[in-house]
Amino acid sequence: MTRKKTTNKQKLITDQNVDNLLTPVVRILASSGLSKTEILTSVELILSSMTEEGATQTIGVLRENDTYREMISKWTTSPAYLDEKGLPRTLGLRGKAGFSALLRSVNENASIPEAVAELKKYGNIDVGPDGKLKLLKNFLHVSSPNSIAFEPHFQFLSRASTATGVLSSRNGRLKPENFWRAAETIDLPKEKIPEFLAFSKARSMDFLQELDEWLRAHSEKNNSVKKRFRAGIGLFSFFEESI
Numbered sequence: 001m002t003r004k005k006t007t008n009k010q011k012l013i014t015d016q017n018v019d020n021l022l023t024p025v026v027r028i029l030a031s032s033g034l035s036k037t038e039i040l041t042s043v044e045l046i047l048s049s050m051t052e053e054g055a056t057q058t059i060g061v062l063r064e065n066d067t068y069r070e071m072i073s074k075w076t077t078s079p080a081y082l083d084e085k086g087l088p089r090t091l092g093l094r095g096k097a098g099f100s101a102l103l104r105s106v107n108e109n110a111s112i113p114e115a116v117a118e119l120k121k122y123g124n125i126d127v128g129p130d131g132k133l134k135l136l137k138n139f140l141h142v143s144s145p146n147s148i149a150f151e152p153h154f155q156f157l158s159r160a161s162t163a164t165g166v167l168s169s170r171n172g173r174l175k176p177e178n179f180w181r182a183a184e185t186i187d188l189p190k191e192k193i194p195e196f197l198a199f200s201k202a203r204s205m206d207f208l209q210e211l212d213e214w215l216r217a218h219s220e221k222n223n224s225v226k227k228r229f230r231a232g233i234g235l236f237s238f239f240e241e242s243i
Helices: 015-031 036-053 065-077 099-106 112-121 150-167 190-217
Strands: 058-060 125-127 133-135 147-149
Touching: 015 036, 015 150, 065 099, 065 112, 065 133, 065 190, 099 112, 112 125, 147 150
Parallel strands: 058 147
Antiparallel strands: 125 133
16 A cells, blocks of 8 residues: 655654554554454544544644753753752843853754743743743643643654554564553552652652753763764653553
């Protein structure tokens, strides 16, 4: 079967992206005994259902999400941007240790007005009446009630799909080295969920902050010879009714 050329004005996703995202899922469905017709019918029904429900959020573009992520990391760890209590300072737009200097220290070509608008849009910063910028999130937040950023959400789905592909691969050389275990129970009372989320968030944020500092300390941005890889850990919580 030949593929029709994809037309996407914003070029948010390529045919290769689609293949990487869907292949592990389709492989699992096919392996479970579903026929091609049944799989296609399910996809059509889901698309139809989504059309009837209507979009509750719009897709936004956040092309500099890597820049913003590293910028917030530096804002929360670098002494130049911390107050006497070790917390992120409220920054002026200009100045030696201001917002613009922080942004340019990470990406000298990044747009300052665009960064302010996008970080504010997704609830990462607040701009006070005096024009100073306050950090609201210790890690890059990529969604709001009205909009979700395409790039980081697609990256999450793509990585999860890739991990699924490795776990279900028939190739003996592929091992799930990037997955260790899941901590879960099937007997948690519903009223305990808020407590679980608060506990896990508090503990994991400390761990992720430490890991973030390690990754920044071991990155080599100015070495153009070595091949580089994107590496990290992503954590998410889940809860569903037990059968």
